[in-house]
Amino acid sequence: MLIALCAPCYGAASQPTIADLMDSSKPTDWRSVDHNNALYMDVHGGQVIIELNPKFAPQSVANVKALAKEKYWDGLAIVRVQDNYVVQWADPNAESADKKKKLKEAKEHVPAELDHPSEKDIPFKSLPDKDMYTDKVGFSDGFAAGQDLKKKRTWLIHCYGTVGVGRDNAADSGNGTELYAVIGNALRPLDRNVTVIGRVVYGMELLSTMERGKGKMGFFEKPQKPIPIRSIRLASDVPEKERLNLEVLRTDTKLFDDLIEARRNRREEWFQYRSGHVDVCNVPVAVRIKP
């Protein structure tokens, strides 16, 4: 098998592997996903759960929550699946003034929230590893984030599973009605170009396995049909017994530091060569159902 877990691991006592470290996690190494900041998407025969991050994009997240409240996406669709790029959902009739779905409480216009001042309310655990796209990368409460030290700005990074606000050419032309998730290699060139609202924390494979759109840029064109969305709900509006109590591994702990070091220099016997570096998008932030 490709990645055999070590048996026995060398220096196991002093150099625990990723698996060893995960096994050692305590309840306090995890935090709950807030039901007021999670979306349940019923699509493709299953459930995708997105954790929203209102700190980085307060107005966009508020509008996305308003859209979920008014059941905006129910009956709309996945309109684009581009291999090694994004899955995107929207109103297939968005460009028809007559046919497009009307908004109720949600706003037509929301400002762009491409980055945020690096202030106290924005937690940031920086990685010692350098990054080629910006000054500093790290994690903000479990979300991969970047920083510009001179301009003192912080933003969420486009890794696998990142969810953002689709828009037209104007920076503020996205109101959250059209969202996308990254399903391939990290899309770092999109950082600071789009408002990021969160990341997929459950059911990612429902998005990543979707049939690719054969039109330009992966859009569905006839005879292909968009993939219908049954519903998107704020978790707090989902009946309690249908909710999952998800927990995300905390990224501000010694355990997380140790995990990153175990990933930077893989200790499993399988590895012949240790890269000595970790890329922010190569650090999966674990999610589990609360035991």
Place this chain on the structure above:
Amino acid sequence: MLIALCAPCYGAASQPTIADLMDSSKPTDWRSVDHNNALYMDVHGGQVIIELNPKFAPQSVANVKALAKEKYWDGLAIVRVQDNYVVQWADPNAESADKKKKLKEAKEHVPAELDHPSEKDIPFKSLPDKDMYTDKVGFSDGFAAGQDLKKKRTWLIHCYGTVGVGRDNAADSGNGTELYAVIGNALRPLDRNVTVIGRVVYGMELLSTMERGKGKMGFFEKPQKPIPIRSIRLASDVPEKERLNLEVLRTDTKLFDDLIEARRNRREEWFQYRSGHVDVCNVPVAVRIKP
């Protein structure tokens, strides 16, 4: 739409976009995929084509070609699909001495070919962009590659679509019977740990959309079933009328330099922020059917 192509592009005359540059390509900007170095994989209702790179892994590629010649994989299966990681194919009975498929001309043992001396026979077009995993990255005849300048070694990098030789803990424990393709974020920590033999140049979406394995590390376990492989053939053994004449964009041209610059600093009006950097795994090397 998420990535609107520019209309009009600013500075269009002096600053062509990626689309402009691709439209300007001449026949000499492309090279053919050699039918003696391509595998046709009939799987999942379609065809996946892998271009082999014998320069970097001569013995492994020779053995993989011998395996294709003796129809080794016909009737075997995709045994592992791990989301954001790899699709892997092998003999589902590989661990049973009785049941496993016997080799004919192909070798049981092949040395590890993890990297290669940086010599004249290894073309290398380096990117000016720095890389955090190694001294230099660039392209070798269309394949993403890395270099260690001190040790004077060159190797193929694990980007989306890279194909390598699965192995057990010993570096030389893979003989090519078990192969994998990267279906998610670049797996740079695998560089120099595994023998890379090529990359998927056609039908990638057949691999990336496969149902994920629910077992540990994405292996298929009951009641899930492995996904059968109908056949894998060397292109030169495929009837001529069933072959595709594929061309890969050359990476040693001025056009390719220009394309990389257009990707480093995206010129489409959509982009508010230009990253000023390009990651070697964020440069898709175009493939087309010969016009």
